[in-house]
Amino acid sequence: MNTIWSLAKVVVLEMVRRKDFYVLFILTVLLTGTAGSVNLFNDRSIVRYLKEICLLLIWLSSLVMAITCTARQIPMEREQRTIFPLLAKPVTRGQFLLGKFLGCWLAVGMALAVFYFFFGLVSASREQQWPVLNYLQAAWLHWVMLGVVVAFTLLGSIVFAAPSSNGTICFVVSAGILLLGRHLNKVALGLPQPWQSLLYGSYFVIPHLELFDVRELIIHNWELIPWGMVGLATLYAAAYAAAFLLAAIWVFRRRPLN
Amino acid sequence: MEPTVATENLRVEYRSRELGLATKVAVQGLSLTVAPGEVFGFLGPNGAGKTSTMNVLLGFVPPSSGAARIFGVDVREPIARQRIGYLPEQTYYYKFLTAEELLHFYAGIFQIPPAERSARVDQVLKLVELDHARKRQLKTYSKGMQQRAGLAQALINNPDLLILDEPTSGLDPIGRMKVREIIQRLKDEGKTVFFSSHELGEVETICDRVAILHQGELKAEGRVADLVAQHAASLEQVFLKLVGYQPQP
Amino acid sequence: MSSHPLLVFALALAVAFAAGGRLLVEEQALRRETGSVLKHLLGESRRAFALHVFLKADAYFHQGFYPSVFDAPVAPEAKTHLVEATEDNHDHQHNHGHAHNQHRDWLEAFGCHFQPAEHRHLEGLGQAREILPWLRLAAELDPQRVETYTVTAYWLRERLNQVKEAESFLREGLRANPDSYEILFELGRLYAENDRDVPRARIVLELAIEKWLRQEASKVSPDHVSYRQTLGQLAALEERAGNLERALAHYIRIYQVSPNPATVQKRIEELRAKLAAPQKPPP
Numbered sequence: 001m002n003t004i005w006s007l008a009k010v011v012v013l014e015m016v017r018r019k020d021f022y023v024l025f026i027l028t029v030l031l032t033g034t035a036g037s038v039n040l041f042n043d044r045s046i047v048r049y050l051k052e053i054c055l056l057l058i059w060l061s062s063l064v065m066a067i068t069c070t071a072r073q074i075p076m077e078r079e080q081r082t083i084f085p086l087l088a089k090p091v092t093r094g095q096f097l098l099g100k101f102l103g104c105w106l107a108v109g110m111a112l113a114v115f116y117f118f119f120g121l122v123s124a125s126r127e128q129q130w131p132v133l134n135y136l137q138a139a140w141l142h143w144v145m146l147g148v149v150v151a152f153t154l155l156g157s158i159v160f161a162a163p164s165s166n167g168t169i170c171f172v173v174s175a176g177i178l179l180l181g182r183h184l185n186k187v188a189l190g191l192p193q194p195w196q197s198l199l200y201g202s203y204f205v206i207p208h209l210e211l212f213d214v215r216e217l218i219i220h221n222w223e224l225i226p227w228g229m230v231g232l233a234t235l236y237a238a239a240y241a242a243a244f245l246l247a248a249i250w251v252f253r254r255r256p257l258n
Numbered sequence: 259m260e261p262t263v264a265t266e267n268l269r270v271e272y273r274s275r276e277l278g279l280a281t282k283v284a285v286q287g288l289s290l291t292v293a294p295g296e297v298f299g300f301l302g303p304n305g306a307g308k309t310s311t312m313n314v315l316l317g318f319v320p321p322s323s324g325a326a327r328i329f330g331v332d333v334r335e336p337i338a339r340q341r342i343g344y345l346p347e348q349t350y351y352y353k354f355l356t357a358e359e360l361l362h363f364y365a366g367i368f369q370i371p372p373a374e375r376s377a378r379v380d381q382v383l384k385l386v387e388l389d390h391a392r393k394r395q396l397k398t399y400s401k402g403m404q405q406r407a408g409l410a411q412a413l414i415n416n417p418d419l420l421i422l423d424e425p426t427s428g429l430d431p432i433g434r435m436k437v438r439e440i441i442q443r444l445k446d447e448g449k450t451v452f453f454s455s456h457e458l459g460e461v462e463t464i465c466d467r468v469a470i471l472h473q474g475e476l477k478a479e480g481r482v483a484d485l486v487a488q489h490a491a492s493l494e495q496v497f498l499k500l501v502g503y504q505p506q507p
Numbered sequence: 508m509s510s511h512p513l514l515v516f517a518l519a520l521a522v523a524f525a526a527g528g529r530l531l532v533e534e535q536a537l538r539r540e541t542g543s544v545l546k547h548l549l550g551e552s553r554r555a556f557a558l559h560v561f562l563k564a565d566a567y568f569h570q571g572f573y574p575s576v577f578d579a580p581v582a583p584e585a586k587t588h589l590v591e592a593t594e595d596n597h598d599h600q601h602n603h604g605h606a607h608n609q610h611r612d613w614l615e616a617f618g619c620h621f622q623p624a625e626h627r628h629l630e631g632l633g634q635a636r637e638i639l640p641w642l643r644l645a646a647e648l649d650p651q652r653v654e655t656y657t658v659t660a661y662w663l664r665e666r667l668n669q670v671k672e673a674e675s676f677l678r679e680g681l682r683a684n685p686d687s688y689e690i691l692f693e694l695g696r697l698y699a700e701n702d703r704d705v706p707r708a709r710i711v712l713e714l715a716i717e718k719w720l721r722q723e724a725s726k727v728s729p730d731h732v733s734y735r736q737t738l739g740q741l742a743a744l745e746e747r748a749g750n751l752e753r754a755l756a757h758y759i760r761i762y763q764v765s766p767n768p769a770t771v772q773k774r775i776e777e778l779r780a781k782l783a784a785p786q787k788p789p790p
Contacts, residue, residue: 006366041672049640081350088344090336183577216571229620
């Protein structure tokens with residue numbers, strides 16, 4: 001575990017020293033600020049549209065960060081050959097991958113904490129209330145979802161040659177699931193066989209990332225999600241992340257390093 | 259006494275797309291041993307199989323057949339690498355880390371206790387004369403400094419076996435001298451050093467035994483003095499003869 | 508050329524300034540002609556976006572609980588609940604497809620915990636303000652969509668007590684749609700009910716009738732609903748102001764197009780009775 005933790009720390013340090021997060025955060029702040037400065041019928045207390053815009057920017061930024069950070073890990077280690085002195089140490093390939101996963105996941109988690117804190121400030125500035133537990137739930141579910149995204153991007157980085165193609169594919173898949181995942185069953189029911197069974201089967205197989213998108217609940221101040229459901233969702237995400245990581249380790253063990 | 263490094267009929271094959279999935283044999287039937295406390299030179303022209311052999315010893319590539327052991331442990335076990343230090347030919351380290359951070363990172367990998375870690379990092383940085391630049395990121399280092407940082411990470415776990423791939427490559431004469439001094443000091447401490455080099459003069463000076471590889475096969479192995487006496491020639495001439503080099507008339 | 512580098516530089520600078528100036532003039536002309544940045548960016552597809560944004564306002568009215576395009580299809584002529592709420596006789600017969608407790612599979616049942624799953628409206632004091640940004644954007648995207656102005660004005664005026672803003676927005680709508688009798692009706696209603704400015708309300712409502720007659724009267728299926736609403740508003744206005752004869756004239760016109768003539772007839776007779784009754788001398 002110490003080995004995995006050491007590897008993770010290096011990934012976090014790399015993220016902190018790169019400019020990606022700062023650029024995305026500043027962009028989020030600027031765009032949210034611009035949206036908030038619009039005069040809407042001289043009413044300064046309108047807040048939900050601002051929360052929606054801010055959360056959309058946070059989701060886009062976090063997806064971009066998670067995917068780009070993860071997609072470049074293995075290819076960059078290979079290209080810059082830093083993987084050799086590392087694997088010359090008592091580190092297994094599995095530990096190496098787990099360390100990368102943990103590092104990327106922790107790094108986006110830290111970024112999410114900053115983003116959600118900013119979001120809390122934005123909404124509190126107009127609503128004069130701060131539903132901390134609701135925001136914590138949303139942030140937790142968001143982070144857990146990104147764990148799944150990091151895991152399958154890591155698998156993709158071993159399967160696909162170029163980080164750019166892996167990144168594009170992962171982004172399209174994530175966006176597709178987030179937008180359409182919950183509707184696949186409805187579409188399937190309208191199709192003839194065998195397409196209906198195929199699509200319905202895919203509906204059950206894909207990781208339903210949209211389950212973790214609770215923006216509507218936050219924007220419209222709905223009640224807390226039952227903690228049991230949050231726990232189950234966490235387990236659901238953990239299962240998918242574990243499956244993707246196991247697949248990644250299995251493939252990585254069989255690939256030559258150079 | 260058990261050898262530090264031992265290979266038995268080691269064979270390494272590569273399948274290459276460029277070769278139309280034909281097999282290239284990089285190493286065949288290599289059997290050699292390195293005794294504890296030796297400085298062992300691993301020589302051969304480009305493409306002889308030196309890097310492939312090292313890749314097997316370091317666990318990067320599995321042997322196609324045969325066996326390789328370090329301290330009696332099969333090289334495929336990660337624990338075999340607990341007591342070795344590796345210095346690659348090129349400086350392959352995380353450029354965004356400082357030398358201090360890099361060494362702390364590798365010390366963590368070796369599970370050196372935190373209490374001991376800082377002292378060990380300080381000691382190694384002083385040894386390679388990078389103490390003054392420890393807080394600077396590696397991307398700001400010159401080639402010589404990066405090579406020294408590489409040597410530092412190879413020594414961080416106080417290894418009993420050092421595997422060095424062209425350790426003086428790209429260094430100026432002073433840098434090369436410093437590396438030789440470090441190798442000599444390690445030998446005096448009873449460490450085993452296994453290194454490949456093209457600098458035959460250097461090898462002749464510091465190595466106890468050498469092995470000469472050509473086209474994946476072991477051509478000669480033994481003490482430098484014995485080889486020189488046997489062939490009545492300098493090490494360079496012995497090398498050229500064994501690899502089949504014919505000088506132009 | 509190379510022997511006179513300054514000349515070349517000066518020439519290049521002059522060309523650059525001339526081109527820049529020309530582009531600036533053309534851009535300003537285009538802006539005057541076509542209006543906002545969104546029109547430049549999106550072209551005619553902005554109208555599709557405008558509809559989507561208008562529905563977004565309806566979704567906000569329902570606090571996020573809203574059918575997707577994959578749910579049971581809605582008839583094109585069906586009104587959003589935002590619009591229905593502005594009508595006097597609306598009935599909350601909302602139907603958002605299958606009920607929230609009917610799930611096709613366990614995944615859908617599990618997923619309902621993570622999204623709005625109950626039919627709610629923005630009912631609390633002032634909460635309706637949250638729909639305004641989307642209505643504003645819808646108007647920006649498609650200024651020719653009259654319904655956006657009338658619905659927004661209703662919510663501003665009736666639910667949020669922002670009468671000045673409602674008037675300003677309606678006037679903005681009128682600038683984009685100078686022949687819109689619907690917007691004129693809303694404006695007239697505002698003057699009548701909120702400002703109590705009878706002369707102004709009368710002028711605007713009569714203009715609305717005039718425009719309706721010009722646009723709708725010759726159609727096979729004219730918009731009688733708007734016509735009746737406007738006449739009804741005029742009639743009520745005149746009755747409150749004590750101009751019973753004028754009110755009577757308007758009710759007679761309503762009678763001609765009403766789906767409930769009996770009700771209107773009753774109103775006409777009441778007015779006639781009032782007119783026929785002797786005027787009481789002042790005390």
